[in-house]
Amino acid sequence: MKFAYTLVYVTDVAASLAFFERAFGLPTRFLHESGAYGEVDTGAGGTTLAFVDHATARDSVEHDYVAADASPQPLGMEIGFTVADVPAAYERAVAAGARPLAAPLTKPWGQTVAYVRCPDGTLVELCTAMG
Numbered sequence: 001m002k003f004a005y006t007l008v009y010v011t012d013v014a015a016s017l018a019f020f021e022r023a024f025g026l027p028t029r030f031l032h033e034s035g036a037y038g039e040v041d042t043g044a045g046g047t048t049l050a051f052v053d054h055a056t057a058r059d060s061v062e063h064d065y066v067a068a069d070a071s072p073q074p075l076g077m078e079i080g081f082t083v084a085d086v087p088a089a090y091e092r093a094v095a096a097g098a099r100p101l102a103a104p105l106t107k108p109w110g111q112t113v114a115y116v117r118c119p120d121g122t123l124v125e126l127c128t129a130m131g
């Protein structure tokens with residue numbers, strides 16, 4: 001088995017793609033003409049980060065779910081990005097419209113981490129690489 005992708009269910013795929021480019025520097029790799037599906041270029045080779053609109057997601061899953069942007073609390077999962085300069089990445093994300101949750105902090109094991117919540121409700125960790 002190989003981890004292939006993460007799909008984030010959102011209200012507006014194009015808006016999420018634009019936000020991820022402004023906030024994290026991840027350019028749009030693909031946006032379907034319907035606007036219902038899009039991907040960012042993560043620079044991670046075969047691993048894809050994609051966005052799907054709620055109607056398409058609910059049709060595929062065949063069940064309802066908690067939409068991240070409708071939940072007052074972040075969902076119990078995150079997307080993590082390693083960066084060399086966590087404070088700068090955190091400030092960029094907040095300036096782009098992310099809600100600050102946890103300012104950059106160096107953990108006892110030496111890793112610097114910060115958390116933001118995207119306008120579409122996605123919880124994102126920004127951290128230095130381990131090791």
